Amino acid sequence: MDGERPVTEKSTTHLRTVGKREILRDRVRNALRAAIISGELTPGTVYSAPTLAAKFGVSSTPVREAMIDLVKEELVVAQPNKGFLITEVSEQDLDEVTAVRLLVEPPSVRAVVPLVPAEAFPALRELAQRIVEAAEKGDLIGYVEADRVFHLALLAHGGNRRLLDVVSSLRAQTRLLGLAPLVSKGTLVESAAEHHQLLDFVESRNAEAAELFMHRHIGHVRGIWAGGT
Structure with a gap:
């Protein structure tokens, strides 16, 4: 031309x-x-x-x-x-982020359960394992990034890009100040293993259990944000 x-x-x-x-x-x-x-x-x-x-x-x-x-x-x-x-975040900020995540993520996980094709599980398992491996190494930066990639990859099977943007934004507003103590106590690996448990429910097509587990997982994370266990 x-x-x-x-x-x-x-x-x-x-x-x-x-x-x-x-x-x-x-x-x-x-x-x-x-x-x-x-x-x-x-x-x-x-x-x-x-x-x-x-x-x-x-x-x-x-x-x-x-x-x-x-x-x-x-x-x-x-x-x-x-x-x-x-930037710093207050306890009120964390509570508000938690409230919104509870409204968005558990039902979104439930909705995606029947949509994840069988051939996608090996890759999702690998992503979940990366979280565990980062926890075993005490690599906090690697842990957080692997966690983000896993959850977005799972929800991506729903095909809703705006949902992924919202979830990504909410996760970016967190502060996992309790991760370091979990490493020293040796319990971060246990927390990381929850991602495999979540996949167990998704792979067995138990949407209700996956939703309930995700609800509990977010509540657990809120304790970590506060620097607890």
């Missing part, structure tokens, strides 16, 4: 570079989000991009780009010439 620029080797190389940068940005953003949720990054503390870059073994550029995304999620607040402030 007249006026179009030809696709050159230089332009395709640029596209590959951009693609790699976007993938890195996504990975850094997910890791930073998980670090905030797990409490690895302390609420009320300001972190500079270079400090975070050193912590995660990347350059400052993807960290700054990722943090801009997290500002939009209200997980951090930009501090000019200083860095990014990790």
Whole structure:
């Protein structure tokens, strides 16, 4: 078509570079989000991009780009010439998030039970196992990210993208401040294993049990948010 620029080797190389940068940005953003949720990054503390870059073994550029995304999620607040402030959440905030999650997630899990094809379970089992393995290693950031990926992958079988956005947003507003004590007590693995139990109900097509289990699971998580057990 007249006026179009030809696709050159230089332009395709640029596209590959951009693609790699976007993938890195996504990975850094997910890791930073998980670090905030797990409490690895302390609420009320300001972190500079270079400090975070050193912590995660990347350059400052993807960290700054990722943090801009997290500002939009209200997980951090930009501090000019200083860095990014990790936002704090109150007990009321946590209660409100829990209330909304209880309204949304358990019935959504129930609805998705008959929709998950048999061939999808091996992949879901693998995702659930990643949560357990992260717990066994005491990898809090890995635990939170694996948990997020698992639940969104399960609900994705319902085909409702807006639901996934809502659930993802609610999870991003949490603070699992009690995870570290669970690691020291050796009970985080037990909590991680709940994901396999949930899959047991889904795989057996027991929608009612899956819904009730998810309801209990969220209540358990609320205790962790408060720094309990």
